[in-house]
Amino acid sequence: MAAGATQADCVLEVGAGTGAITRVLAQRVPVSKLVIIEPNQSWAAGLRAQFPRATVHAAMLHELEHVLQSLPKRTKVVSSLPFRSLPADVLGPTLGVLLPFLQSSPGRELTQFSYQPRPPFRAPEGMRWKLQNVVLANLPPAGVWELHAVGPAGGAISPQTASPAP
């Protein structure tokens, strides 16, 4: 989940829970580059205590469009959101905020884990899912999926090949 984080100017973790993935991210990137979203108030407080130099927002992703708009072009999104079980009235607004954010710069990609053998949600036009890894040691086994922009020749545009942030 944390692979590729070092090349990003910012790492946005969505649904950080108690911080299992955050702790790995914090070993790879300066904590000041971490922006964390976790709507559970007590978990968010725990994350603030563990990572005082990170920015922690205790809200749902779709309530934070203004925060996403302020993030740099080369932002990697790491998500533990349970897309397949989000209620429709949360899923729609969540994708309505997340997808334009990812599509607005080729340097942005989403890394997402899923317990299901299929992508977390349908990739929008111009983007493609790639199953990056399957973690058999996880119970149940977890797939690590990446959603990224597809280049003109059909290849992925990675944060490394994208233009640097202005």
Ligand SMILES: C[S@@+](CC[C@H](N)C(=O)[O-])C[C@H]1O[C@@H](n2cnc3c(N)ncnc32)[C@H](O)[C@@H]1O
């Ligand atoms: C599978 S758990 C995360 C596990 C986490 N990686 C950990 O180590 O604890 C999913 C998390 O997504 C959060 N979540 C659920 N809906 C959300 C939403 N709409 N926006 C942001 N976070 C959400 C939940 O509060 C929960 O902490």
